[in-house]
Amino acid sequence: MSSASSNSPFENGVMLYMAYLSKEGLQTFKQFLVDENPRPGSVQITWDQVKTARWGEVVHLLVEFFPGRLAWDVTHDIFAKMNQTELCLRVQMELNYILPNLEPEDSNPKEIPVNLEEGESDKIQEYKVHVTDEYSMIRTMTTWSGSHVDFLYQDIERHERFLPCLFLPKRPQARQPKTVVLQGVAGVGKTSLAKKVMLEWAESKFCHHKCRCAFYFHCREMAQVDEQSFAELIARKWPGSRALMSKIMSKPDQLLLLFDGFEEVSLTLTDRPADLSDDWNQKLPGPVLLTSLLSKRMLPEATLLVAFRFTSWRKLKPFLKHPSFITLTGFSMAERAKYFRTYFGNKRDADEALRFVTGNTVLFSMCQVPAVCWMVCSCLRQQMQRGADLAQAYPNATAVFVQYLSGFFATKPGSPPRNTHQTRLAGLCYLAAEGMWDTRWVFDTKDLEQARLDETAVATFLRVNIFQRVAGDRDRYAFAILSFQEFFAALLYVLCFPQRLRNFRVLDRVQIIRLIAYPGRKKTYPAQMGLFLSGLLNETCASAAGKSFGCKLSLGNKKKLLKVAALLHECGPPTPHHGVPQLFYCLHEIQEEAFVRQTLSDCQKAALIISKKKDMQVSAFCLKHCQHLRDLELTMTLTVPYVGTLSPDPLHSAEPESSDLCFLWWQEFCSVFRTHENLEVLTLTNTSLEAESVKVLSAALRHPGCKLQKLIFRRVHPSMLNEDLIQVLIENQYLSYLEIQGTEMRREAMEFLCTALKCPQCYLQYLRLEDCSVTPKSWVDLAKDLGSNKR
Known part of the structure; x- marks a missing residue:
């Protein structure tokens, strides 16, 4: 997405070692800090500015008040006074690393903040009280509205750690990002974190020294029919502030603006620069006003926090200037x-x-x-x-959603007639599917009418939390969880419609490709819908769904999916940088080995990146059914723990995600080398395997059933080239080609290789070492052993 993209605000952040200070140590550091003399022309750091500051905020103050290397010099001096020898060393190491890129100490002098009169400061404080009242509800969000009495709320702990560091200055220039993007799938807490930022700001815990004012905007506020100015937007949030805002706008670098809700409106941002404006008093159409703010045409010095789903990135990418990304992943x-x-x-x-x-x-x-x-x-x-x-x-993940969602459609005394029940279900599925194909997540009364959902049906879906009202708008609705929309959209294509000529809704080829063909790591919105559809095509799951929802289902699209999936192999494998193919995930969800085997019968090449345990499980399941596989390219960034080192208690182990199963999946993965007689080429790229994982791979490659002919290593960790793996050259008589690129060849590895080459059982005919770090002596030894190799 961007070089600035990361999973955490800490990535490339400066002075991360400040987090090592204890609570008491941080207070001591702050006491020393307020006694430091700032550079001439700057403003003294006061105790009020640091009193409630957490370590991330202290880093902001250091970098801002002590430009260039001064921030590190001051930090080093304070650590020395505190007898923090190790932290002093870390300061010096970081300074040496970033010093060539730091801005000169006299550049960008600190601007004097707006001088506010007593009444004006009181007015800002009143606004903060209002913000506190408005957003304090996020602290009591312990229930889900409705009748779900067992609902349990749990904070996402990482968000608490992220909060003080969202705008942490970044390497190498130690600059604070002016636009930060919170991205993630629906439901992982982007809006909650944005609102917590507002709450923390109002309580003087976030950006207290930097931001005089902070404002949270939902995009629906920009979607008004009438034109409006930014000043009018502010006036609605903060009545009576016009004169004070004019003063604050004179220093827009002290503004924090938060934008959210891009998926809940149908705004088309303007791509015409001539339409944009830098006048915050000018009335503009909503899309133009939003684009002017996001693109920094208006208020370019302001700090922006923008929250959206992965699916909105393509729409927003052209307008965001040098964004820094933070990916929210929900529960760890x-x-x-x-x-x-x-x-x-x-x-x-x-x-x-x-x-x-x-x-x-x-x-x-x-x-x-x-x-x-x-x-x-x-x-x-x-x-x-x-x-x-x-x-x-x-039998699969989809079955859990079948049980939960069908419970709201179960026939009970007083329930609507069967025809009404089925009409509502079909309408709900139609609405969900239309939204998925058109990338719409919010629906108005017109959409509901087209789906034949009356007021009673809508009220029922609201009561059981399938629907929720869009905040601030009683006539617009969204699915309470995006997964619900994805599930019902998939269900539409297995529902039986007896009155139709074909009793099911037929998916066309393009739709199926969108559902099953995109690589798994590519953030495409239909992927989860494709997964649910695959799960519903499992006969056991489909049977349970039909009984639970009280309706007939049709598996007519299953043959169409098989036909399209088989054609995908003719186009070759997906580009390897996208990970595991979405098709593999869908086939794993179907969980029917005969169907999977038939689908993958023509698969001859696979290019996989395995970075997560689900990648491993899904790949191991599918590869064993690729009986005609000839060429496997693998990038392995996942560490597979050895079973003997695991905790017996999955709840209290450091890795609760069933690490013992992961090792078994790796064994299952490697079994294809001894069972697939057509498999001739294995390429390992950018891969690091632990010794036990190498042992499993080596054993599979040495097995008499392994017919591998070419073994290629590109930029692998040097420890992988151990005796176990080199022994394959002796014990596998089919192996004739070995290529190693961009990899350090340690002395032991060269010795193992030379020994193997001298062995009569080594059938290697082609050896290529390219861009490998090898000692001169090892080159000489290799040349001798190649000369003695009879083959």
């Missing part, structure tokens, strides 16, 4: 484990539930979204209370 593995432990309340049930869900990495990854995590826990508990076998109850 440890937080998911903690959630299960808290929800179930006893270790036995929590262990059983977590053991099941970590065995399905796709389902476990969905639990990153807090509301989905609760939904999964709720469903598992219901089945466990009945004494059901979880693996039979849930």
